Amino acid sequence: MRGVSKSFHARVLTDIGIDVAPGELVALTGPSGAGKTTFCRILAGLERPDAGTLLLRGQDLAAKPAGLRNIAFLFESYALYPHLTVRQNALSPLQAPNRSTGRMDLTSANRRVDEILELLEISQLDGRLPGALSGGQKQRAALARALVQTPAVFLLDEPISHLDAKLRxxxxxxxxxxxxxxxAPVIWSTPDGSEALSVGDRVVVIDGGRVEQVGVPEDIWLRPASVRVARLFGDPPMNLIPGLLKRESGALSFQRRGMNLPLPPPLAAAAVLTGSENVTLGVRPDRLRLEAIETTGAIPGEIYSNEPFGKYAIVTVDLGSLLVKVKATMAAADGAGSVGKPVGILFPDDEMTLFDGVTGATLAHSSNQSEL
Known part of the structure; x- marks a missing residue:
């Protein structure tokens, strides 16, 4: 893609440019309404871009209709043929009369369908019509129809979003x-940041129709390019705390009501270089520690909620005008007390990110960031 833009009543995609290599799986992620489905539909030939070019193996796709692009597209809406069984739906692209690579003989086609149905654990449903399937079963039937193909490109729009957690x-x-x-190159579209990190060789993050960041999963996790990227990844995602930079006794600190946090050298150096006063401090919940409220350096607050998850708990702390999430051990969460109890939060000496308070762009990362 080169400079691809698309508008309907408003601009949906703006100047999108990416490359996907043969055999590479690129995860496309962003919030709902970011433009992911329009991105896929343009590649598939179901929408025409207002500007920009699409090249597949060096050939311009602009004049090629959707049926001749040899692209396996899994629709978010499934788009199953309602009068065909699960097996017949999966066979349909292999038996299509205008198939660019020719019809596959029925024995070979059934063998490939059997393999995919077994992979997706729906072999027992092969004789059912779509109307007799649950939402998750319909999604797997549509996925089977895509995976049986040997296309030039795979486009998978939220391929596992409606499956239960264990199967997903x-x-x-x-x-x-x-x-x-x-x-074949693969584009896997998902609103789930964790899913994107786990499946993609590279991750493309889009928000508001613009590419926010492209990188390998480690870069996206450890070095988010903006607050828009940071808030998409993690469970729970990075805490984003707006505040001001103040210089006291020659040292820079991050301040907001109830907080006065000295900045570690890498963050302080970046702040000096940019000259920005309004900033947002980013810190992941697992890097914060719950401590007694009188602990030196701890930011005082009170327990807002405590959600146990077995091995760990998500404790939300009210800092007065801000809720901060802490991913703590069960022992630490139990020791912090119940809802309404006073507690202190100890920020790390490093492993924090500083964002420009106006543009949202990253100013700097501290060293020794936590592992993905």
Whole structure:
């Protein structure tokens, strides 16, 4: 894609430019309404861009109709043929009369369908019509129809979003393994940041129709390019705390009501270089510690909520005008007390990110960021 833009009643995509290599799986992620589905529909030939070019293996796709692009597209809405069974839906692209690579003989086609239905755990449903399927079963039937193909490109729009958590985690790895074993480039669209990090060789983050960041999963996690990227990743995502930079006794500190936090050298140096006063401090919940309120350096607050998850708990702390989430051990969460109890939050000496308070762009990262 080069400089691709698209508008309907308003601008949906603006100057999109990415490359996807043969055999590469690129995860496309962003919030709802970011433009992910329009991105896929333009590549598939179902929408025309207002500007920009699309090249596939060096050939311009502009004049090629959707049916001749040899792209396997899994629609977010499934788009199953209602009068065909699960097996017949999966067979349909292999038996299509205008298939660019020719019809596959029925025995070979059924063998490939059997393999995919078994992978997706819907072999027992092969004789059912779509009207007799649940939402998750319909999604897997539509996914089977895409995966049986050997296309020039795979476009998967939220391929596992409606599956239960256990099956989603299992199939994520299985599907990725199958896709990356063949030469076609893959674009996997998902609003789930964790899913994007787990499946993508690279991740493209879009928000408001613009590319915010492109990088390998480690870069996206450790070095978010903006607050818009930072808030998409993590469970819970990075705490984003607006405030001001103040210089006291020659040292820079981050301040807001109830907080006065000295900045570690890497962050202080970046702040000096940019000259920005309005900033946003980013820190991941697992890097914060719950301490007694009288602990030296702790920011005072009170317990707003405590959500146990077995091995850990998510404790939300009210700092007066701000709620901050802490991912703590069960022992630390139990020791902090119940809702309404006073507690202190100890910020790390490093492993924080500073963003410009106006543009949202990253100013700097501290060293020794936590592992992905």
């Amino acid at each position: 985690h299992k199939l994520r790895g299985e599907i990725r393994r199958r896709l990356t074993a063949q030469p």
